[in-house]
Amino acid sequence: MKTVITGGAGFIGCNLAAHAMRAGDQVVVLDNLARPGAAANAQWLATLGGDLSVIHADVRDYQAVRAAVRDAYAARGWAPPTFLDAPPSAGARRIR
Ligand SMILES: NC(=O)c1ccc[n+]([C@@H]2O[C@H](COP(=O)([O-])OP(=O)(O)OC[C@H]3O[C@@H](n4cnc5c(N)ncnc54)[C@H](O)[C@@H]3O)[C@@H](O)[C@H]2O)c1
Numbered sequence: 001m002k003t004v005i006t007g008g009a010g011f012i013g014c015n016l017a018a019h020a021m022r023a024g025d026q027v028v029v030l031d032n033l034a035r036p037g038a039a040a041n042a043q044w045l046a047t048l049g050g051d052l053s054v055i056h057a058d059v060r061d062y063q064a065v066r067a068a069v070r071d072a073y074a075a076r077g078w079a080p081p082t083f084l085d086a087p088p089s090a091g092a093r094r095i096r
Pocket residue numbers: 006007008009010011012013030031032033034035038057058059060078079080081082
């Protein structure tokens with residue numbers, strides 16, 4: 001099950017990503033790595049051995065977000081501001 005987490009390299013996002021990976025999800029983290037420590041968080045996630053992709057992009061980049069959420073089961077937004085309007089055609093279910 002593919003789960004996309006924007007801001008996934010932040011405090012909340014990386015813990016959510018770790019939890020989802022441990023649960024067996026395919027996790028896609030989309031983060032612009034602007035927060036100090038975000039890159040280190042992404043590296044930590046990579047050490048957990050789960051199914052992880054990290055996309056270095058801004059949530060305001062429509063094409064990047066659209067590509068990330070394609071075929072996703074869920075998209076969770078933890079990048080401030082916490083919004084994500086996944087295009088319906090991308091097939092993702094907005095849950096937050
Ligand atoms: N941590 C808390 O206790 C708490 C409580 C209430 C609300 N919140 C809200 O939840 C959200 C996440 O909190 P957090 O503590 O994980 O913050 P955080 O700063 O640790 O994480 C945010 C992540 O989003 C990324 N980011 C920022 N702007 C981005 C953009 N334009 N595109 C892509 N990525 C971007 C950052 O690089 C960072 O990795 C925030 O909006 C925060 O205000 C947090």
